[in-house]
Amino acid sequence: MEHTPEIQKQYFQxxxxxxxxxxxxxxxxxxxxxxxxxxxxxxxVLDIGAGRGLWAAKLVGLGYRVLGIDYVESIVxxxxxxxxxxxxxxxxxxxxxxxxxxxxxDKGFDMTTDIGTLQHITENNWPQYVSEIHRTLNDHGYYLxxxxxxxxxxxxxxxxxxxxxxxxxxxxxxxxxxxxxxxxEIFGNHFNIIEQQFETYNSQSDPNDNVVLVFTLxxxxxxx
Ligand SMILES: C[S@@+](CC[C@H](N)C(=O)[O-])C[C@H]1O[C@@H](n2cnc3c(N)ncnc32)[C@H](O)[C@@H]1O
Numbered sequence: 001m002e003h004t005p006e007i008q009k010q011y012f013q014x015x016x017x018x019x020x021x022x023x024x025x026x027x028x029x030x031x032x033x034x035x036x037x038x039x040x041x042x043x044x045v046l047d048i049g050a051g052r053g054l055w056a057a058k059l060v061g062l063g064y065r066v067l068g069i070d071y072v073e074s075i076v077x078x079x080x081x082x083x084x085x086x087x088x089x090x091x092x093x094x095x096x097x098x099x100x101x102x103x104x105x106d107k108g109f110d111m112t113t114d115i116g117t118l119q120h121i122t123e124n125n126w127p128q129y130v131s132e133i134h135r136t137l138n139d140h141g142y143y144l145x146x147x148x149x150x151x152x153x154x155x156x157x158x159x160x161x162x163x164x165x166x167x168x169x170x171x172x173x174x175x176x177x178x179x180x181x182x183x184x185e186i187f188g189n190h191f192n193i194i195e196q197q198f199e200t201y202n203s204q205s206d207p208n209d210n211v212v213l214v215f216t217l218x219x220x221x222x223x224x
Contacts, residue, residue, distance in 0.1 A: 007172035008120060009071060016052070016075045022205040023116050024052055028146055028213060031199050032115065033058065035217050037142050043110040046136060048099045049117025053079035053092075059113075060091045067104070069097035100125055102132045111142040119147045119176050123167075126186050134190045134220060141220045143191060149198055149214035150177045156206050183216055191218035 015021035032055070041063040047056050050068030052075065059066045070076050076094045083092050097103040099117055112133050121129055133143055152160040156170050160177035168175045184193065195217045203209040 003122075003169045003172055003174045008174060011171060011173045012051075013072045013074055016072060016078075021051070022203065024054065026201050026203060026211065026213070028115065028199070028201075028215075029055065029058055031197065031213075031215055032113075032144065032146060033062075035144060035195060035197065035215055036062070037111070037194070037217065037219075039064065039110055039142070044108065046102070046104070046109040046112045048102075048112060048114040048133070049120075050079070050094060051075060051116075053082070053094060055113065055115050056092050056094075060088055064091075064111075066092040067109075068092070068094040069099070069102065070094065071096065071098050100128050100132060102136050104136050106135050107138050107141075109137050109141055111144065112137055113144045113146075115146045116148075118145060119178070120174055121176075122174055123176070130187060130190055137220045139220065139222060142194075143187075143218045143220070145183070145187075145214075145216045145218070147183075147214055147216075148175060148177045149212040150179045150182075151198060151212040151214075152177055152210065153212075154206075154208055154210050155203070156209065178214055180214070183214065187216075187218055190221055192221055193218050 043064050045059050045064045045066045047066055047068040050056050050070050056066045056068045073096045076096045079094045083089055150160055150166050158168055166177040197215045198212055200212050203211040
């Protein structure tokens, strides 16, 4: 099946409706939490491609305020309802929005997190993505990215490690597996990399899958 942005969006929508999304089940939270920088209580965090809102809920538990965006409207509505029922609407809210056109003003956030969203954005849109993350972060704001790594030996029966370009399409969904160099090249002009770590997980995507994630904490470079 060909990849188009519309088919990909429908895939995420369907996956959330049916509970068949494969990413939410990867236990990345522990490592992600370990890599968070020190920030004041009440710091404002933007979570890009926030999905079911589980990471956002974790950030609220750590004392931060969170705005999440996702381009699937139905999951945004569902998560906002849950946030209301759970009584923390004053600490977190989700909005319908695209990572390539973030619906917030400049320099509004102390930190932005992206857990598994950039990997679904095609290479031609990476500069626009970085520009939007950079625009909406405070001076010296932090950015935590968690993405599929090219070190991955097996994913849905495919071997990213031996791939030359790291691109893979399955069920109309685009996946990109990142090298360390790519991350440096994509973000290096606008961000300093503070810390980078890799973690391997047995994914539930396919019986023998073994997925390596790359965790990168960066800080916005000051304007020169
Ligand atoms: C792999 S899921 C990760 C969800 C969540 N961050 C998590 O860790 O469970 C990727 C998410 O990014 C969203 N997404 C993909 N492309 C997007 C875009 N251009 N703008 C906003 N959201 C996007 C999808 O709808 C999906 O919820």
